[in-house]
Amino acid sequence: MVLRVDSAVAEPERAPLLEQVQNSYGGTFDSDSISTSSPTGTIVPRGAEPAKSIAEEEASLGDGETGAEEPGIGRSQVVKIIGVLLIGIFVGHADSSILLATHGIIASEFNSLENSTWLITSFTLAGAATQTMYGKLSDIYGRKPLVISAYIIFIIGCFIVGIGQTMGQVILGRVISGAGSAGMGALVSVLITDLLPIREVAQWRAYINLVATLGRSVGGPLGGWLADAIGWRWSFLGQVPVVGLSIVLCTIYLPSHAESLKEPEDPTVTRKSKFNRIDFKGSFVFAIMVLALLLPIELGGSQLPWTHPIILSLFALSALLLVLFIKIEQRAPEPILPLEIFHRRDAVLSFVILGLQTAAQLGLMFSVPIYFQITSKTSTSAAGAHLIPAVFGNAVGGLASGLLIKRSGRYKSLVLLAVVTSSLSYLLLMLRWHGNTNWLESLYILPSGLGTGIAQSALFISLQVVIDPAHMAPAISFMYLSTTVFITIGLPLSNAIMHAPLRWGLQNRLLALGMSGAEIRKIVARAISDLEYVGSTTGAVHKVIVASYVDGLWWSHGFSFLCSATALVLALLLKEKRLDTVRV
Template identity: 60%
Template sequence: MAFNSQAATIESSSETSPLLKSSDANRYGGSEVSSISSDSSSDLSTASTPELDAETAPRIEDVGDFSKQLPAPTHVAKTISILLIGILVAEIDGSIVMATHPLIASEFNDLANSTWLITGFALAGAVTQPLYGKLSDIYGRKAVILLAYSIFALGWGLLSSAIVGLGQSMWQVILGRVISGAGSSGMTVLVSILITDLVPIRDVAQWRSWVNIAATTGRSLGGPLGGWLADVIGWRWSFLGQTPVVAFALILCAICLPASTPKRIASESGDGSSKTAWQLLHRIDFRGAFLFGLMILAFLVPAELGGDHLPWGHPIIISLFASSIALLFIFIAVERRTEEPIIPLEIFHNRDAVLSYIILGLQGAAQIGMMFSVPLYFQITARTSNAEAGAHLFPAVAGNCIGGLLSGVFIKRSGRYKILCTFATISSSICYLLLMLRWHGNTNWLESLYIMPGGFGTGIAQSALFISLQAVVNAEHMAPAVSMMYLSTRVCMMTGLVSSSATMRQFLRIGLKSRLDELGLDATRRDKVIAKAISDVGYVGRTHGTLRQAVVGAYVDGLWYSHETSGPPEMTSGIQGAQVVKAWLSLEHHA
């Protein structure tokens, strides 16, 4: 089998390994850049991992239909530049509502459901993410990229009609966000899959660093941009202003992206005839996709509802978490009996692949916790506006960009990536340690740069761990493996955000109660102050004297504990990264 033969090749390597061996250094991750015969499965494995030395390795433009039009560097740059527009818009759209959802919901007199504007987008993205990899293997990358953009545009259509007054239901707006989220997940994951098709493995990190820059920039700009637009010209323009950009990106993709060749398997057409698009749907594991989607929803919905809407000990919360565990076991049992599973379980037989998912997920959880707490810290302690508070995230964004670019250059030149994983987690851990030691309410501009090592470490980790995954996963499973990496990161980020918010709120409540008792407030007034301080950030700006000191001090303490929540994931991923380096790529595949 191709999987076993590749496993044997990698097992005999050390970390002087997959990228330093000339045959694997020129390996392409997907099937779309290869001229694959539909007559035999052996052709597939040979085309996916060509055994060529550095001197005889073909140029990218000679390997497949994605690269027939332009010289390789120009073609890759053109293709990725077009897709970066979609990533930027998708990430901005995912975070812009964080600043505007109370205003939007108030417009429809439905403030109680405002958080579903954020939650619906994130849940739809998490549920649909695994499907895009499989669909792109069957129908080709370009067709599915256009599908993702079209779904995103459809969501925008529903949202825009509600915004301009053609629909007057809050749930229409939420539905528009859900559909947009389903398209957004494809817009982001397919770019990384496409990069593994277009370039050799040693070049992937350098090209993918631009994807990370676009994603991080969009994610960071969304909140402050939405707040600024809401303050200046109204929240509607935070959505309507993106409409021409989305339309332009869709047109560019349709016109400029070359047609792609879908992956074919011998059993697909035993009589030599090709199948229609409708017949190819039978290759999609809808049963597995449905079970996997239910499992993700059963885990994430209680994570969103717990604490604010329902107590964590509520029977509904416990039942949903228990259901997610049961669905996981059912999903595994079903996938073992499926010929083409939506997520090949062989991926999880590889220790380094699993560690790559865990480490990057923990990095993402810690990073999103910091991005939640930093703007809030400056709003509380320095009375900054939404836009100014969001601007304080710039050092982390800059660090992320620099880290991604430098790690890409390092991997391309040296072929090594494992040591970067450990360095990334050490850098991020230093960030959270500095925040805990130095941010106590009076932070100058120089100390506000302490978040830069956190972004720097995350940027390095995003590049190095993606290469770690590509180096150990069989090329036939690359698309679902990349989809799973994005999904695990998304789930961990949502969990990290919930954890940071819940920790901050809990310790804010405890600290404020203690401080108000010291001020001699009676129980009734104390409870009112606590309720207002927790539910309305603007309340802090309306307080004065000792009451303000008490509220600000309690917030600073709560945020300190939220940084402590981010610290253990970073330290855990650092330990795991050290174990990977210590193992030094003594990899084991269990097919």
């Protein structure tokens, strides 16, 4: 919970997962008796110590050193609560990296390489449709039931992907996995803000990001190796027992407020009242709105011209649905997205900057494996390994920024550093990656990861210091949603930007070789749909295909640079608030 200095008396925010907790004397107290976190991060029951003024509390904080432990939830319990969720964090991010490294070979098996982005966009679209639901539902039903539900949905999707016999079935599995994955990450961040002082939030999120980075680092090479050795399906089927173990651990170790609440005489009425609080109408309209925006971006320029009536109609529909969504949320008793969140300029800037940064890096990570498979004829596993510098940069950036924020209480300069560093990375790729990339030049993607890692921690704090505590859970969920939406839009847009010059350049180069129209159409169709075909070509045909891919990927890197440069302009507009003026 965040209390500002100029506040009068603020009602403490509930932590629904921890509705009742065991104190150090063996008794219990419910969340109405939980005070704000102590400087140590311990949740203290009211009455455990004399009330202090804000000035006295700030003086006791000093330079960030903590005092004696208070009764309540100790640091070891916080570690246990968050620690059992790390398996899910690891697997969820490994899954994303696996898909980035293997989407080409998966789609090629179904002769649909040009549609390979749907393996990723279907996942992120499902996340966009369900992301904000987790924040509100966890406020209503508690964190634990929502965490377990997210895990179950995720493993059902992984199983469907593993046994899918058509591209449509595999995409369906990715949709289901995306709906589960949306809650696996967001709820951990909500829990951190429930339990910890604001100066420690960035540091603990950095630890979570480190586990996520490890998952992304392992996922790409592991997925590529499995695809080469025993088939890509085992990359997804193998996740099922691991997440199943995580469900068991969550069931055992995560506190459940539902077990400790005294049930009313008519439990059906209680369940119905809780159910009626859910903003299903707003969630449905928002999901359709995102789909209406995504489809024309995915189809435009590749399967339909941008001026086609279907493309224009879908864009218009998405705009109308946005207006309808706002009207619904204004009238909803408990909107899934309180519109007051968007009255805070720095909150909106934080959403957009992080979304642009994430879209830029994912566009890069989508293109890097393709680049090395095309230009160097590397295996799927070797191509996936080239993603490691970026995800390593994520870990270093997150850890460093978390520590700096805790010590200095400042975050805006870190946001500026993040976007400048990322922009430099994409500019280097545009200038130097032309088909003959040595090992040193392959490290140019590291600053991209470094910048994104810094931005994730710093922008989370930027959001937390300006949001009303009552809206913290939906605001955090929307921050995750904003990155999902930017990915959903940015990835197919990046893919379209790559394929348009690729197709045009390849046609012209093949025409210059004296080939007929029929031959050109056949080669172009196979070159953009099957990477194995590209590797099997030789001579002049192979050279023109590689040159055309390099041209297309140059434009893709340019798109990433444009996103990051835009984020830099927006970062200049942020107004920093020192964390020693904010009390948790």
